[in-house]
Amino acid sequence: MGFKMSILLIAPPALWRNRYLEKHERGAYFDVQKRYLGSGAWSFPAENLAIMSIKAYAASRGIDVTTINAQTARHASIEQTWHTILESAKKNGDPLLIGFTGTAEMYEESMELALRAKRRWSKVLTVLGHDLATLSWRDVLARSDAFDFACTGDGEAAFTELARRVLNGESLAGCPSMFSRDDVGSAPVRHRNVPALNLDELPWPSRDDLPAVRALGMGAAVFSSRGCPFRCTFCTTGSKSAIQHGSDSYRTKSITNVVDEISMLHRDHGVNFVTISDDLFLLNQVHSQRRAEEFATEMIRRQLSVSFMVDCRIDSIDASLFSLLVQAGLVKVFIGVETADDDQLQNYGKVYDRKSDSQLDVIRKKLQLLHDLSLDVVPGVLTYHPRVTKRELLMTDHLIEICKTPAPNMYWTKIIAYPGTPLYADYKARGLLSGDWPTEYWHFEDPKAERQYDRFTQLISGRRSSFEFVRKTFLSTLDSWDED
Numbered sequence: 001m002g003f004k005m006s007i008l009l010i011a012p013p014a015l016w017r018n019r020y021l022e023k024h025e026r027g028a029y030f031d032v033q034k035r036y037l038g039s040g041a042w043s044f045p046a047e048n049l050a051i052m053s054i055k056a057y058a059a060s061r062g063i064d065v066t067t068i069n070a071q072t073a074r075h076a077s078i079e080q081t082w083h084t085i086l087e088s089a090k091k092n093g094d095p096l097l098i099g100f101t102g103t104a105e106m107y108e109e110s111m112e113l114a115l116r117a118k119r120r121w122s123k124v125l126t127v128l129g130h131d132l133a134t135l136s137w138r139d140v141l142a143r144s145d146a147f148d149f150a151c152t153g154d155g156e157a158a159f160t161e162l163a164r165r166v167l168n169g170e171s172l173a174g175c176p177s178m179f180s181r182d183d184v185g186s187a188p189v190r191h192r193n194v195p196a197l198n199l200d201e202l203p204w205p206s207r208d209d210l211p212a213v214r215a216l217g218m219g220a221a222v223f224s225s226r227g228c229p230f231r232c233t234f235c236t237t238g239s240k241s242a243i244q245h246g247s248d249s250y251r252t253k254s255i256t257n258v259v260d261e262i263s264m265l266h267r268d269h270g271v272n273f274v275t276i277s278d279d280l281f282l283l284n285q286v287h288s289q290r291r292a293e294e295f296a297t298e299m300i301r302r303q304l305s306v307s308f309m310v311d312c313r314i315d316s317i318d319a320s321l322f323s324l325l326v327q328a329g330l331v332k333v334f335i336g337v338e339t340a341d342d343d344q345l346q347n348y349g350k351v352y353d354r355k356s357d358s359q360l361d362v363i364r365k366k367l368q369l370l371h372d373l374s375l376d377v378v379p380g381v382l383t384y385h386p387r388v389t390k391r392e393l394l395m396t397d398h399l400i401e402i403c404k405t406p407a408p409n410m411y412w413t414k415i416i417a418y419p420g421t422p423l424y425a426d427y428k429a430r431g432l433l434s435g436d437w438p439t440e441y442w443h444f445e446d447p448k449a450e451r452q453y454d455r456f457t458q459l460i461s462g463r464r465s466s467f468e469f470v471r472k473t474f475l476s477t478l479d480s481w482d483e484d
């Protein structure tokens with residue numbers, strides 16, 4: 001009787017959210033999201049395309065990967081995920097290699113699971129992928145023994161090659177895009193030499209998770225591009241693109257391929273709405289605007305009854321292009337507006353129109369174009385940062401008003417300093433960070449800002465407050481900015 005051995009890919013439970021929430025708000029990540037999103041949950045992209053794309057690629061090379069998505073399985077504790085890993089080992093064989101994905105917020109959960117796996121199976125190898133591993137692989141490997149490898153950049157070919165070598169008992173040294181503890185003291189630039197994957201050569205992601213996602217009442221997603229040509233100081237995607245693939249850092253799939261995939265989702269899975277979960281589906285550059293036009297034309301030509309959502313920048317909104325996209329099924333747009341303060345936008349490296357004296361005017365006009373088309377706008381607003389002033393907060397209130405999306409959480413968002421970004425380096429150099437890596441807290445520079453934030457969040461915490469109540473409380477605590 002031969003031994004069965006398995007390769008695992010895990011999306012850990014997102015427990016970080018619970019750490020900041022009131023008791024009644026606790027639960028599995030998507031359950032909590034559903035309570036916030038209410039009737040809007042259907043458009044929330046809940047598939048994990050990272051592990052599902054790697055799984056599909058490995059399968060195309062004859063390697064079977066078992067995926068455990070603790071988020072779609074609605075796990076609310078590490079115990080539940082650990083139990084699922086043990087069950088999988090019973091069924092599929094002891095794991096030889098386990099990969100973990102997740103944003104920086106889930107690092108702790110991945111680390112805990114990796115350490116448990118190492119205690120249970122002494123020979124198992126562990127690897128962390130995604131943006132944190134890409135940008136901060138040295139820290140990932142030096143700070144704990146949880147991970148044997150950190151994968152930088154795209155995982156499809158890298159993880160598959162590592163799994164192939166592990167299964168064949170071959171040497172793991174010099175595996176493309178993978179760094180190990182041996183590399184920590186040296187200055188390797190190997191990941192820069194790995195050619196960018198041609199996105200059209202990738203198989204479509206496995207849809208094994210789609211039934212669970214639909215049972216949650218949430219939506220499907222496709223990716224049509226990778227990377228970003230912009231370098232906003234707070235964003236890991238820009239920083240990741242900056243160190244990878246040079247001029248290939250923004251890569252696109254052909255429109256035929258993207259529409260074929262959407263068409264398959266409709267035909268085989270009954271999907272009527274899809275999120276195009278690119279960082280940036282649309283740029284303010286001619287080639288990108290033409291590509292979006294081509295996409296819309298193809299969706300219209302095929303008469304697919306699938307509506308969709310995209311991400312874009314303020315400066316990419318064009319009236320005639322968006323009206324065509326609406327005809328093609330566009331119903332929702334995520335747009336990172338961030339702030340209306342010109343100096344702060346400059347600090348973020350995100351000025352929309354350099355010729356304009358007021359970025360707020362630019363934002364107002366562009367958002368109006370979306371509202372005129374009756375599009376559902378999901379704005380990304382960065383309200384608090386260490387140097388925030390009363391003036392900027394008043395402008396943010398105005399910005400929230402012109403977004404016309406009554407989401408109270410926009411009033412209390414705090415920027416997150418992700419390791420590997422210029423913003424993180426800046427806050428660190430200024431001594432503003434404290435707490436545990438990689439999700440340290442930052443401190444306000446002005447005690448008045450800190451006082452306003454504390455008063456405001458205390459007054460709204462512990463209750464499900466209406467947008468109007470949150471807004472009134474925000475403004476009244478700004479009124480008393482100068483009082484002790």
Ligand code: B12
Nearest residue numbers: 014048050099100101103104129130131151154155277279
């Ligand atoms: C869609 C999306 C979501 C969706 C779905 C997330 C999900 N379950 O997958 C929703 C709306 C739920 C979401 C929520 C959040 N998101 Co989000 N999201 C995205 C977005 C736009 C696309 C993700 C995607 O599908 N990419 C396509 C896949 C194929 O690419 P990929 O994820 O990069 O994976 C590749 C590589 O990174 C690598 N890789 C990844 N994992 C692994 C693992 C192994 C073992 C290996 C070898 C390789 C590997 O290989 C993959 C294939 O090449 C990204 C930006 C982006 N373009 O990636 C932000 C992004 C991932 N999100 C981000 C954040 C901050 C969040 C939230 C924390 C926001 C919040 N404060 O609530 C939450 C976390 C929620 C959660 N539970 O995971 C940040 C992460 C920053 C960071 N460095 O940690 C990103 C990068 C956006 C940004 N630039 O700021 N998000």
